[in-house]
Amino acid sequence: MKLYDSVRAPNPRRVRLFLAEKGITVPMVTVDLAAFEHREASYSKINTLQRTPALELDDGIILTESVAICRYFEAIHPEPALFGRTPIEQARIEMWNRRAELELFIPITHVFRHLHPGMAKHEVPQIAEWGEANKPKVIAGLALLNDALAHYPFVAGEAFSIADITALCAIDFMKPTRIKVPDEMVHLLRWHAEVSARPSAAA
């Protein structure tokens, strides 16, 4: 088994953080996105979509998509459960993982990819107006999480889950977009300090 990984990019970090929470070590192969290694023929054979992460199993099966890779590790290594146990927990974690992704993570990537000069060769065409249109969506996504975290310690409820991992990787990726969590979102800031202090956050 080996994991194709990239530094700084938020999606590979989701998987590294998930593995750290599970206490699983997997051999890593670093793919340098800045050097466009993900566009080379050798990596395109691993993932035709030319993105990281990707997990290659010993029998040659390749899994892509961060959450699919995490779900595989959840199935073969169930403890600690990061996708929930009961039907309600599983549904709430799925719901909040998707909200963290669709309402926050994706708008952040659109701001970054459509406004950052360094992304001009990665996102063609760059559409500045679309990047700007995503800034209020990011603030709305942050507010949604802040409201949830007023009632619960973690994004999806009482327990740390993959929804916290998605939200943390999204928020930490706001740095290159120059958006900050507003000071008045005190519940989100409380949560961010707590999850950032977990050893897995260094992954």
Added chain:
Amino acid sequence: MKLYDSVRAPNPRRVRLFLAEKGITVPMVTVDLAAFEHREASYSKINTLQRTPALELDDGIILTESVAICRYFEAIHPEPALFGRTPIEQARIEMWNRRAELELFIPITHVFRHLHPGMAKHEVPQIAEWGEANKPKVIAGLALLNDALAHYPFVAGEAFSIADITALCAIDFMKPTRIKVPDEMVHLLRWHAEVSARPSAAA
């Protein structure tokens, strides 16, 4: 239990199709999106994001996000399995459901929301250039599925799964975007004819 549903919109259809495949009947409440009923205060209390579908359980718990609602029904009513059984099946279905969503469903919604005159009050601001930029993404997403379906009967492999439901609801929603599956994508057209013939497709 009741399900807040809307006609014509692709996300509520995903849940209806999922329930039809499971043989589950749930009381429905129709929310009229064209009449902006989803923006009214009474529905905003159900889902602050003002979107359908939403599932209200008998104890008042509300689940939103189509896939989270489907996952709840999978947990309480496991047969037939639509999210996979083995770790590899579960991961492959997660991977392909996400690919169908991220590479096809979402680009289709961007084309629709940013180019259709009827969406001007729903998507503010409408950015025509972004709508146009998503047309080649839609074709690339269709090609990705066509390649997969050259090797397998269904999107995620040997068995019908939620990935087929997502892909079918996405493709059928291409009609208002005026994009058609290209004639040369014969595997995708074969699959589309087959899944459209299942009784659940009428949901």
